[in-house]
Amino acid sequence: MRKALILPTKYVQGEDELLNLGYFVSTFGKSALLIANPDDVKRVRPQLDTTAEKFNVSFIEGGFNGEVTREETQRLKAIAKEKQTDCIIGLGGGKAIDASKVVAEGERLIIVPTIAAQDAPTSHSAVLYHADGSFDDYAYFKQSPSVVLVDTKVIAKAPTRFLVAGMGDALSTYFEARATHNSYSRVNASLPMGSRERLTPPASGTYAALAMAKLCWEHLQEDGLNAKIACDADLVTESLNKIVETNILLSGLGFESGGLAAAHAIHNGMTVLEGTHHYLHGEKVAFATLAQLVLEDAETAEINAVMDFMAAIGLPLTLADLGVESITFEEALAVAKIASIPEESIHSMPFPIVEEDVANAIIVADRIGQAYKEKHHM
Numbered sequence: 617m618r619k620a621l622i623l624p625t626k627y628v629q630g631e632d633e634l635l636n637l638g639y640f641v642s643t644f645g646k647s648a649l650l651i652a653n654p655d656d657v658k659r660v661r662p663q664l665d666t667t668a669e670k671f672n673v674s675f676i677e678g679g680f681n682g683e684v685t686r687e688e689t690q691r692l693k694a695i696a697k698e699k700q701t702d703c704i705i706g707l708g709g710g711k712a713i714d715a716s717k718v719v720a721e722g723e724r725l726i727i728v729p730t731i732a733a734q735d736a737p738t739s740h741s742a743v744l745y746h747a748d749g750s751f752d753d754y755a756y757f758k759q760s761p762s763v764v765l766v767d768t769k770v771i772a773k774a775p776t777r778f779l780v781a782g783m784g785d786a787l788s789t790y791f792e793a794r795a796t797h798n799s800y801s802r803v804n805a806s807l808p809m810g811s812r813e814r815l816t817p818p819a820s821g822t823y824a825a826l827a828m829a830k831l832c833w834e835h836l837q838e839d840g841l842n843a844k845i846a847c848d849a850d851l852v853t854e855s856l857n858k859i860v861e862t863n864i865l866l867s868g869l870g871f872e873s874g875g876l877a878a879a880h881a882i883h884n885g886m887t888v889l890e891g892t893h894h895y896l897h898g899e900k901v902a903f904a905t906l907a908q909l910v911l912e913d914a915e916t917a918e919i920n921a922v923m924d925f926m927a928a929i930g931l932p933l934t935l936a937d938l939g940v941e942s943i944t945f946e947e948a949l950a951v952a953k954i955a956s957i958p959e960e961s962i963h964s965m966p967f968p969i970v971e972e973d974v975a976n977a978i979i980v981a982d983r984i985g986q987a988y989k990e991k992h993h994m
Contacts, residue, residue: 617800618816618819619819619821619822620805620806620819620820621821621822621824621869621873622759622760622808622809622873623738623760623869623873624760624762624763624764625759625760625761626640626764627738627763627764627766627865629765629766629767629860629864629865630766630768631768631769631852632663633766633767634664634728634767635663635667637663637667637705637726638667638673639667640726640763640765641671641673641675641703641705641726642673644702644703644724644762645701645702645703646673646674647674647675647676647701647702648673648675648676648702648703648705649678649692649696649699649701649703649704650664650678650705651679651680651704651705651706651712651716651719652677652679652680652705652706653679653680653682653708656708656709656712656730657677657707659730659770660707660730660770675705676695676696676699676701678691678692678696680712680715682711683711683745683747683749684714684715684743684745685744685745685746685747686752687747688715689718692715692719702724703725703726703762704716704719704720704724705725705726706720706725706727706728707730708730708731709729709731709733710733710734710736710897713737714736714742714743714744714755717741717755717757718744718755720761721757722757722758722759724762725761725762726761726762726763726765727763727764727765728767729771730767730774731774731775731779731782732766732774732859732863733778733781733782733785733863733896733898734863735786735789735863735867735868735871736868737864738764738865738868738869739804740756740758740761740804740808741754741755741756741757741804741807741872742754742757756807756808758808759808764865766864768860769852771847771860772847772850772851772852773850774847778896779843779844779859779863780844780898780930781897781899782859782863782864782867782898783836783840783843783859783862783863783898783902783931784896784898784899784900784901784902784926784932785867785897785901786832786836786863786866786898787832787833787898787901787902787905787922787926787931788871788879788902788908789832789833789867789870790829790830791877791908791914792875792877792878792879792905792908792961792964793825793830793871793874794829794830795875795878795908795912795965796820796821796874796875796877797820797821797826797874797875798966799964799965799966801820801875801963801964802818802875802964803819803820803825803872803874803875804871804872804876805821805825805872805873806818806819820875821875822873824873825870825872825874825875826874828869828870829866829867829870829871829874831866835858835859835862837921838858839855839858840859840925840928841928841929842855842856843856843858843860844929875961876961876964877908877961877964877965878904878908878912878955878961878962878964878965879901879907880901880961881904881955881962882908882951882955882962882978883897883901883904884960885952885953885954885956886900886951887954888950888951889935889938889939889940889943889947889951891935891938891941892938892939893939895932895938895939898931899931899932899938900932902926902931902932903931903933903934903937903938903981905922906919906922906933906984906985907977907978909922909981910980910981910984911965911973911974911977912965912967919984923984927988927989927992933985933986933988933989933994934985934989935978935982943978943979948975948976948978949971949972949975951974951975951978952971952972952974952975953971956969956971956974962974
């Protein structure tokens with residue numbers, strides 16, 4: 617059986633790590649195209665100026681209009697070509713990071729997340745959108761980023777909601793990897809190994825990826841709440857360090873090389889529920905994880921442990937927590953239909969997918985969450 621693992625060439629995390637960014641630029645040359653929202657650049661301007669001077673490098677600021685469109689990425693590519701920059705830096709949240717991946721096309725790419733809200737920084741893929749914000753296409757590159765650099769002081773000073781959403785995304789990692797492992801399904805790490813072009817056979821996940829995914833869940837239970845408290849205080853503690861690594865590195869490697877399953881597919885289906893549009897990716901994935909556990913008839917003790925964790929750090933337990941006050945079977949079925957299209961990750965579950973079963977799981981997950989909140993007077 618063919619198995620695959622993909623990961624960034626270098627990962628580094630620490631307090632004031634931004635002060636070392638210039639070193640990594642210098643390993644490629646003298647200049648870097650900086651793709652970032654101007655507000656994010658403003659937040660870290662002193663660190664950028666200091667590291668540029670120390671390592672004798674320059675940052676060419678390309679700006680970023682906030683959406684990963686073909687037009688915006690072409691504009692940025694033109695700047696990189698005109699200025700003959702030696703590498704690309706994506707600094708900020710998921711959109712700026714994805715834009716930098718599209719511009720770099722898998723070469724000489726440094727990712728600098730300023731929030732730990734999801735696990736995209738380490739991956740070799742990006743999502744393209746239209747100017748109106750609607751989905752355009754997925755983009756895949758030949759390898760993962762060259763460097764992922766995380767400054768934990770910057771993460772700690774960002775709003776806590778982002779860290780909690782990142783934990784929601786990381787919550788799904790083990791349960792989806794476990795399902796993918798049990799069904800011997802193909803993982804995304806297979807794509808840059810030749811299977812995307814169908815030149816080589818598909819590959820399933822490694823035991824290393826499954827172990828990292830499991831470590832995600834263990835870290836969340838051990839340190840999630842304490843990391844949230846540290847982030848509330850804008851302080852870096854070892855708990856915060858552990859959760860930042862969990863949200864970005866372990867979850868990133870876990871989802872890409874361990875596999876996605878029902879949770880992310882249900883999240884994608886939930887886009888038809890208008891109330892959810894104002895919530896973060898990880899907040900919606902957390903509820904969708906609960907729905908996956910219902911769908912696979914997970915043990916009651918495991919479902920309770922997941923809800924205990926979600927409640928402790930403030931993740932949504934019900935659809936009402938995501939702006940959907942009530943849901944009919946027809947509405948749940950509309951979610952399930954999108955979640956169950958042939959190319960979706962839900963088919964990595966170790967049993968055949970029936971749309972009605974998925975709809976039922978969404979409704980029952982919502983009821984279980986309501987019952988939990990009533991029992992605990994939430």
